[in-house]
Amino acid sequence: MSTDNSSKPAEASAGAASSNPGPSENGEDEKAAVYECNICLDTAHDAVVSMCGHLFCWPCLHQWLETRPQRQLCPVCKAGIGKDKVIPIYGRGNPNPQDPREKLPPRPSGQRPEPENTGGFPAFGFGDGGFQFSFGIGAFPFGIFTSSFNMSDNRPGPPQAGSPQHTEEQFLSRIFLWVAILFLFWLLIA
Amino acid sequence: MASMEKRLQKELLALTKDPPVGVKVNTDAITKNLAEWTVDLEGAPGTVFEGENFQLQFKFGSRYPFDSPQVMFIGPNIPLHPHVYSNGHICLSILTDDWSPALSVQSVCLSVVSMLSSCKEKKRPPDNALYVKTCSKNPKKTRWWYHDDSV
Ligand SMILES: [Zn+2]
Ligand SMILES: [Zn+2]
Numbered sequence: 001m002s003t004d005n006s007s008k009p010a011e012a013s014a015g016a017a018s019s020n021p022g023p024s025e026n027g028e029d030e031k032a033a034v035y036e037c038n039i040c041l042d043t044a045h046d047a048v049v050s051m052c053g054h055l056f057c058w059p060c061l062h063q064w065l066e067t068r069p070q071r072q073l074c075p076v077c078k079a080g081i082g083k084d085k086v087i088p089i090y091g092r093g094n095p096n097p098q099d100p101r102e103k104l105p106p107r108p109s110g111q112r113p114e115p116e117n118t119g120g121f122p123a124f125g126f127g128d129g130g131f132q133f134s135f136g137i138g139a140f141p142f143g144i145f146t147s148s149f150n151m152s153d154n155r156p157g158p159p160q161a162g163s164p165q166h167t168e169e170q171f172l173s174r175i176f177l178w179v180a181i182l183f184l185f186w187l188l189i190a
Numbered sequence: 191m192a193s194m195e196k197r198l199q200k201e202l203l204a205l206t207k208d209p210p211v212g213v214k215v216n217t218d219a220i221t222k223n224l225a226e227w228t229v230d231l232e233g234a235p236g237t238v239f240e241g242e243n244f245q246l247q248f249k250f251g252s253r254y255p256f257d258s259p260q261v262m263f264i265g266p267n268i269p270l271h272p273h274v275y276s277n278g279h280i281c282l283s284i285l286t287d288d289w290s291p292a293l294s295v296q297s298v299c300l301s302v303v304s305m306l307s308s309c310k311e312k313k314r315p316p317d318n319a320l321y322v323k324t325c326s327k328n329p330k331k332t333r334w335w336y337h338d339d340s341v
Contacts, residue, residue, distance in 0.1 A: 039255060039291045040193060041200045054292075064291050067256045075292035187323065 046100030048086040052079040058100035194254045198224040213299045225250050237307045258289035270312040277322045279329040
């Protein structure tokens with residue numbers, strides 16, 4: 001058992017990192033770095049390894065998978081990944097190993113904001129509404145353009161000039177034009 | 191919040207100890223909780239940005255590294271580049287859709303430097319004027335409406 005040197009470094013470094021966090025020689029540091037989680041950059045705890053060979057703490061990976069449930073990719077190499085596509089790792093120091101995947105969720109799954117929600121930047125004061133707002137500005141003018149162009153172009157039989165219908169339509173398209181102009185003006189000064 | 195600070199602490203240590211060429215963290219400009227950084231970038235030799243210096247601002251939310259940081263150019267010199275708007279916003283997919291928690295300040299900096307280095311002609315994006323007028327202050331929000339097709 002003690003002759004099996006190849007399996008030793010994992011145990012030694014994991015032990016060193018958790019029970020002896022003080023300064024160690026450089027070689028030890030590098031060995032420990034090999035067992036760092038690719039997400040928190042700490043020595044992996046409740047470790048799992050993906051099919052593509054990348055190591056994570058299960059809590060870290062789980063949180064990433066929950067962040068983008070529709071697009072579960074390995075953070076390192078973008079290979080497909082998922083709860084049933086990782087293998088838990090049990091070191092010797094763990095007397096009664098339990099699959100880390102059974103221990104979760106460590107936090108309620110209800111608190112998942114959308115990936116692009118930037119609740120973390122309260123300084124800007126933009127909530128979800130901020131996103132809607134900038135989207136609306138981007139798309140709206142084009143909608144107006146198309147509708148006012150259509151009004152003059154795609155009309156099969158324009159009514160006779162001077163007829164009541166004609167005046168009414170002219171009136172309507174003029175309103176649309178003014179709305180568009182006002183909106184553009186507002187855009188410019190906003 | 192704690193996990194975000196812990197990770198940023200590690201990144202800061204590694205970056206100051208062993209910085210990549212042309213990338214220098216401005217440690218004086220880092221806020222106390224590590225939520226805001228400024229990184230000085232140098233235009234790579236042999237590229238159109240040789241000899242120029244730029245400042246990249248990072249803002250980290252409490253969900254970092256699961257959420258991407260907010261990254262933009264600040265300061266007097268915004269690189270004249272087809273993917274960099276005059277307000278400092280950068281069109282780079284790893285900053286939004288292609289973000290991964292395995293990326294870091296260092297890898298973002300290196301991506302930005304290589305994006306600059308691959309530039310042949312110094313010019314602004316074609317939609318710069320309209321974009322700068324209509325975009326949100328947060329560059330992370332804006333990619334949606336001009337890259338809708340990739341969603
Ligand atoms: Zn981890
Ligand atoms: Zn992988």
